[in-house]
Amino acid sequence: MAARLVPVSDPGDPRLADYVRLRDVNLRKSLETEHGLFIAEGEKVIRRAVGTGYPARSFLMARRWVEPLADLLDTVDAPVYVADDATVEAVAGFQVHRGALASMERLPLPPVEDTVAGTRRILVLEDLVDHANVGSIFRCAAALGIDAIVLSPRCADPLYRRAVKVSMGAVFAIPYARMTNWRDGLDALREAAGFTLLALTPDQSAVPLDKAALGERVALLLGAEGDGLSSRWLAEADERVCIPMSGTAMANGVDSLNVVAAAAIACHALMRS
Template sequence: MAEVIEIDDPADPRVDDFRDLKNADRRPDLPGRKGLVIAEGAVVVRRMLDSRFAPSGLLGVARRYTELAEDLTARDIPYYRTTAEVMAEVVGFHLNRGVLAVARRPAPLTMDEVTEHAHTVAVLEGVNDHENLGSMFRNAAGLGAQAVLFGDRCADPLYRRSVRVSMGHALRVPFASVPDWPNGLDTLRRKGFQIIALTPNPTAPTLASAMTGERVALLLGAEGPGLTEEAMRATDIRARIPMSPGTDSLNVATAAAMAFYERVRIS
């Protein structure tokens, strides 16, 4: 493990990237306009270390560095070690996960890059809830979907809470924006993706019967409003998850999980 730098003074400028995290995304002085990418806790820090988001520094308590020792070996990153109290003062609240990593955003990936070898992808429209986005990435990673694509009006998957809820998989499952939404879906179609919209419509065919493509792109909208008619029209087929009457639609990340599961259930 590389050199550890002890931090005793919460005002130390070397830990400025970790300062006042609740407000950090409002700071216009930071690169990338949307702020830094923060990983919280040993599990997520480990996933960041293993991703294209190269951390520029870590801040944590001794015990967490012991846990991470093997992962940190031979990496040339500053490890700021401090107490839980100083850490809370820097960050602005008490963090019981005890370790943070921070990374600058690399250049965004393109739709072509993230779909090149993919056979199951989620395409989201209007999903503006950070926790739902995080769960989406966790479910994609767990159930073998290879990419997440963003249409209009989605939240930032790299927001701290998304990354945390995703268990760090927002840093690992590649994502990209669909250019010229929703017309850019044509590009996916030309690559051989069957484009399926999930709909609550009880007269639509079931997902199990509709999902016939070798490659599948699943369109999901936010709970409540669902997909726009424009996005629906850009798909090949609309399919439903069999739901009980009189209930609400499923959470969007859970609905996506059903679709991912349908792809792998007998594998």
């Protein structure tokens, strides 16, 4: 099968509707939800998305990016819109440095219980709203052997373009699911699946992470930077754990890590058994 190259030159071409204003978060959220799509950007990420089994709806790129992706484009039954840089920029709303864009079809997320079946170490993200943080945490989790990630109902979308990009495609490598119910979500994990729930908190009176007893199945709960975990989740956890801070830092008021740094340290600590 040969790639279906389709030259385009009009930024208003309705066939390019999947790619409009990629930096307009509100527009993109509603557009992507309505049409069940997400955007992959750059050769590496596109290869991972296709390799994971997401069906491609279409591609959009300047001519020079066709050749590096030719082997993949030849195997995919989707149009490849080829435009000059100015047209791509006019559609996307910014200069697309990584060259190629793909519009991919979302797949239905499995239920939480299916996603965590057979896993030993998972993260549970509560209401992280920053897409870059979510993407970075997926990257850390994948590299450090976390088996799956569960998202609270309001947590940011891992398939949002910026999350996908920052994750370097790790959002495709690690299974994840979204709780349908924030209130009972933790109970379900503990009671049905037998996870020990560890709540990560900056509170230095909590158990240092390296000293926490890790059971057979551990779910580490991470809250958003700033607010941290909700008091409900903190209270429902089996144990509150912390990353010990330097005494000097505390005295200087430099007393916190960003959520990605904290997640990285925590994932590393979970690898120890």
